[in-house]
Amino acid sequence: MGVKVLTILEDILGANAEKARRNQDQLDKHGILTVNVMSSPGAGKTSLLLQTISRLKQKARIGVIEGDVASTIDAENIKKQGVPVIQINIPGGCHLDANMIENALNNLPLGDIDLLLIENVGNLICPAEFALGEHKRVMLLSLPEGDDKPYKYPLMFTEADVVLINKIDLLPYMEFNIPAFHKAVTGLNPKAKILPVSCKTGEGLEDWFSWLLDEMRKMRRGGSVAC
Amino acid sequence: MHELGITQGILSIALEKANEVQASKVTKINLVIGELSGVVDECVQFYFDLLSKDTIAAQASLSFERTPNKLRCRSCATVFSPNNLDWACPNCHEAKIEIISGRECYVDSIEVD
Numbered sequence: 001m002g003v004k005v006l007t008i009l010e011d012i013l014g015a016n017a018e019k020a021r022r023n024q025d026q027l028d029k030h031g032i033l034t035v036n037v038m039s040s041p042g043a044g045k046t047s048l049l050l051q052t053i054s055r056l057k058q059k060a061r062i063g064v065i066e067g068d069v070a071s072t073i074d075a076e077n078i079k080k081q082g083v084p085v086i087q088i089n090i091p092g093g094c095h096l097d098a099n100m101i102e103n104a105l106n107n108l109p110l111g112d113i114d115l116l117l118i119e120n121v122g123n124l125i126c127p128a129e130f131a132l133g134e135h136k137r138v139m140l141l142s143l144p145e146g147d148d149k150p151y152k153y154p155l156m157f158t159e160a161d162v163v164l165i166n167k168i169d170l171l172p173y174m175e176f177n178i179p180a181f182h183k184a185v186t187g188l189n190p191k192a193k194i195l196p197v198s199c200k201t202g203e204g205l206e207d208w209f210s211w212l213l214d215e216m217r218k219m220r221r222g223g224s225v226a227c
Numbered sequence: 228m229h230e231l232g233i234t235q236g237i238l239s240i241a242l243e244k245a246n247e248v249q250a251s252k253v254t255k256i257n258l259v260i261g262e263l264s265g266v267v268d269e270c271v272q273f274y275f276d277l278l279s280k281d282t283i284a285a286q287a288s289l290s291f292e293r294t295p296n297k298l299r300c301r302s303c304a305t306v307f308s309p310n311n312l313d314w315a316c317p318n319c320h321e322a323k324i325e326i327i328s329g330r331e332c333y334v335d336s337i338e339v340d
Contacts, residue, residue: 002340005338006248006338008333009335012332013236015236015239094229097232129264129265186323187323187324190323
């Protein structure tokens with residue numbers, strides 16, 4: 001047999017995207033609003049989750065999937081809040097993928113969860129490329145990281161439904177230009193909702209909680225809220 | 228940064244398609260990778276050599292076609308390639324853009340024996 005050229009035109013991450021769709025179907029079936037939380041390491045993802053659980057656990061049944069390269073520190077902190085949590089460790093890995101989420105879903109009490117928060121691995125590059133089956137993507141950027149990040153990591157900002165500017169209590173000590181950051185984010189992604197918050201002082205978090213509750217109401221009313 | 232996952236995807240697509248036509252060997256894999264995808268060619272090649280060992284795609288050559296990062300201005304529709312940190316439109320200077328090319332990441336074709 002001689003050399004034959006086969007035209008393929010297939011997305012390399014297509015298998016992940018397909019599995020993510022199946023995860024989302026399963027989450028839709030159970031009416032679970034699922035939020036993928038992404039940021040650099042240390043931007044405040046776990047603090048955001050802890051604040052969210054503490055404020056909303058009377059109003060919604062929350063579940064958590066924790067992604068980290070190593071350790072169960074985050075999962076243990078979440079567990080103390082009395083909500084179901086699955087820790088995924090990916091030695092040498094840089095992101096969660098749909099397959100890992102499928103396994104985690106098999107180990108969560110899906111019938112008893114209204115809101116699933118997925119804490120992705122701290123990284124501004126890879127997580128943006130891998131759909132998990134989430135309905136909404138939330139990105140945290142903390143003030144010390146600088147206002148130029150949308151230009152350096154454009155995909156992450158292009159994909160986000162909500163961008164939280166965390167550690168806003170540090171504003172008096174930082175050279176972070178909020179209007180310039182707004183302009184950069186909305187330039188890339190006009191639909192992104194930008195909320196300044198502090199997971200330490202609680203400033204601005206009411207807006208975040210309202211957004212979540214609103215999305216959960218939409219999910220209950222009309223099925224999937226995926227964009 | 229996530230070349231291992233990318234390479235697993237490339238190999239599994241190539242093996243599946245080669246298997247469908249009962250090929251005995253995959254000799255070349257043609258990839259289209261956008262500049263914004265952050266994929267490093269050498270790194271994919273390194274993983275590919277490891278993963279493809281003992282498959283019919285072992286020693287296949289990988290060809291990377293790079294698609295440039297192209298943006299379209301949402302104010303005046305000018306299409307341009309940004310440089311570094313400057314993503315503003317060269318025509319109207321607005322920084323309201325959409326990415327129209329540069330995110331590609333697919334297997335274009337394979338050559339089999």
